[in-house]
Amino acid sequence: GASSSSAQNRNNAILVSHRQKGNPLLKHIRNVRWAFADVVCDYMLGQQSCALYLSIRYHLLHPDYLYFRIRELGKNFKLRVVLCHIDVEDVVKPLLEVTRTALLHDCTLLCGWSLEECGRYLETIKVYENKPADIIQGQMDTDYLSRLSHALTSVRHVNKTDVVTLGSTFGSLSHIMDASMEDLARCPGIGERKVKRLYDTFHEPFKRTV
């Protein structure tokens, strides 16, 4: 009954440390539920992920703060995020210190330039807790044109209009790959440079003989 649903609530919500009370960042967590709880990190985002929030302005006043907070975390989390709010202009030196501390103490540093952005990181990590990686694995649209475009635009300066021109002129990719320089040069919009790049890409051997 009540206890299991509240446990479920707790699983679906970001648990926020009482330390964060009054942080205006909380206003920007809107897509995910959150609740205050006794947690050692600032934001508990999942079974094994947590985040510490750090404003650069605060860091300038208390340079040791981050180190002590990281040390408290213990080894229970797989993903330990230091969420750094870039809220000063002259950022190079303090950011270097934060970077070094996070890196050497096994934390992943994420930077946000506004509270909205910081809030969005927290929301996203929570929402994507169990999401597969396919959107960053390059599995783009699988239709023919997207794939053709993907391949041909790897040649420098070739744009999408050129892909259409090449496709409609030669009829298939194998014919494009086999085209002579002269035939390539007859395509509108494909100038000398592109002709040479395309031709070399297709005809120069993969491995140059040494």
Place this chain on the structure above:
Amino acid sequence: MVQFHENIIADLLEEPSAGGGLVVLSSGLALHKLIAGFLHLHDTYEGTLLILSASPSQKHSILTSLNPNPNNESTKSPSEITSDLPAHQRLSLYSSGNAFFITSRILIVDLLTRRLPTSTVAGIILLNAHSLSETCTEAFIVRILRSSNKNLYVRAFSDKPHAMVSGFAKAERTLKCLYLRKLHLWPRFQVYVSEELERDPPEVVDIRVPMSAYMVGIQKAVIEVMDACLKEMRKTNKVDVEDLTVENGLFKSFDEIVRRQLDPIWHTLGKKTKQLVSDLKTLRKLLDYLVRYDAVTYLKYLDSLRASESFRSVWIFAESSYKIFEYAKRRVYHFGRSKGESLTTQDKSVKSKKRKLDYSNEDKEDSVAINGNSSVILEEVLEEAPKWKVLREILEEIEAEREKQATSIDECVVESDQNNNNNNSYNGMVLVACKDEHSCVQLEECITSNPNKVMRGEWEKYLLSKVQLHALPKRNKKKTQNQNPKGFGVLDGAIPLTPTKGAETSSIITQEHNALLEIATEINKRTQKVVEFVQDPPNNVISKGRGDKGNKKKATLKKKTDTSPIKESEKLPVLKKHVEGSDGNFKKIPPVHFYAYESGQQILDVLKPCVIIVYHPDIAFVREIEIYKAENPSKKVKVYFLFYETSTEVQKFEASIRRENGAFESLIRQKSMMIMPVDQNYGIGQNMETESPSKQNMVTRKAGGQKEGLKEMQVIVDMREFMSSLPNVLHQKGMNIIPVTLEVGDYILSPQICVERKSIQDLFSSFASGRLFHQAEMMVRYYRIPVLLIEFSQDKSFSFQSTSEISDDVTPHNIISKLSLLALHFPRLRIVWSRSLHATAEIFASLKLNQDEPDEAKATRVGVPSEEGIVEDDVRAENYNTSAVEFLRRLPGVTDANYRTIMDGCSSLADLALVPVERLAELMGGQKSAKILRDFLDAKYPTLV
């Protein structure tokens, strides 16, 4: 050699102690001859001379002006140092005292690995100085060489003055980064230059050709749309209003102007602004192509454009854009109902012949019935480019004049030699100069055969590509419709040109489409018959036909592009034969040679023409003619300029002169205000200053607790990273750079720390391609501290997006989502955020504290598949056709596991295009992936229309 070249050389040689200088001269003033002059003066006892950053065409022109006869191998001709040469051979070349072309990437690697004894280098000639920046590799090279070789000279050149004034105090910054003090300016209006070139100028005939009514209409419409886009751009308040003029918009450099202002805030711009930038670029091309392409090719380009432009593009839906498409079509064909009930009013001003299609046969009647009872007429217009006719007339006139002169000379054969000479010079080659190869081929066809035939040829090809492409989707219709309506893509359906006109319009479009296909099918049948007649029908009849045509073209092209001075007598008969073979109603024309600026060859000195027809006026080529005339004062040279009247072509030509003069005026001002210390060791002194504090810093830090004491910090850098400026900046910081080829990571800071560096642009694109995911996977596998370095650019904003761009909810395409997902999947991956190159160097130095130095041999072995064994050569990356490898890896069915075996089995992509599926299965280790790849390669491209 022209006199002012000698002046330039003397100027540079006068001050040996200054160690060289930067020369900026007007475009077209034969920079290659100037360089050849320097190479002539070079002597091996001085030491080796290295020529950096020469483009392939520049190399070619320099070599031709040094040695006009390629059969005579001259010792003065510089050869090229490439990565193909083994290290020991490169070393012996470096010490030979000769001159060499070399790329900055090879040179910097050989300098860093100390393969190049710096004392053997006499000097550097650097071309294209306008593309240098403070942290570029060329500056890196000069710094290293200068620091150990105080006698080195550096002579830098640019013939793109407008590029020398882009950005703040560019000339001064360029001088500083090369440790130079002296700027030499040689504009066309410089007194020595103008005196010499105007002493005996060529005879000039300026011909203004009126454009056809439709061309005028298209130009007007494009400018209207352009103006509308510029107005929108002004509203964004992101770009300086003064720069936003149509005149600026005509130049490629407009993109640079806009990008330079927008780059710092690019990631905070809305989609609309970005779209405007790309739309303006598209519109500029449309203006350019209007005067360059024939009507059919122009229409074909518009078709491609319409199919590929995103729905977001502002211009394509602008009201005037409708006119662009409509007029472009009407230059080619006219579509309407018969019985006078035409859909579009006929324009009487089009003079070209109209031919009605023969609708008498049964096929056609069928189609008419399908099209809904009222008969439909598709009339071919095939408007010829107005300049074609004028070109023809000029050539005929030249020939007529020659004949007249010849007869008059015949009459007074006894007269002096003078007349004879005159006659000889006047009978030389006629040169027609165009912008591109495509125009050359086409004009040659127009001259040797009939312009109408040329248009017809283009038109048939245009239609054929439609019917050929149309074949497959029809066959597969059921499949594609059921499974994946998007499958064959956006292009399959007609793209609504006129979204406002509703159902009636769409039926008209369908009818028009059908009518086009009808004619295409006819032509196709004809072609097929011809091909069948010639040989057994091959797999793909149409493409075969096209291939044949291509071969023919190849033959003519070869003739043309070959600059090796074939005896002219060999050339003349070929062209004359064409002339004789052409339609009888044409008058005789003189032998003509067609030349494309794009090819970058020095045609004037080879062909020695006496009549030059500048078909596409270009300021650089005009100067080349002037120089040619100045060098051959006894030769009579007559030049015809062909401009389209009141076209952007004229406007652009005139603006390019104004722009260059403006650039020089600005450079002259800058030069007068430059503060260059008189101290001759300025360069090296400054070098020490910037380097020493960090070096000391590092030493004291290290001395703190480290055992190795005074040893320099080492960073292992992937060879490919030398395209970027970071290695230079790290070296400036006092780190020792070890260039190698890395399979995993870009920078190895210690045995534990491996860094993959991404600029913001790279970050976005490598997320999209999945490359970053793969790279993270590899780094995590092999290193204890894998690092993703996100490096912002100093002059761009330090953030991903503006607050207004953050949507209300979590969306998968946002960069935040992608980074979060990366962090979730690779919790061990460390992310470093760097404000700039220099901040990165600080971060690297800081991360290396308390870490061991990296091991070069170990780093190069990481991630290399065991069957490949040990890395054999240091410049392995150079030994691959990287662009082909990248292309291959993007093909469906190709994976990280099988791409190497494919490369072992096929020599090139062209080779791969022909490999049968069975063999692919062997190479790829599976039927399935082989079939996916083969099907993709052979898939018919979906139809346009």
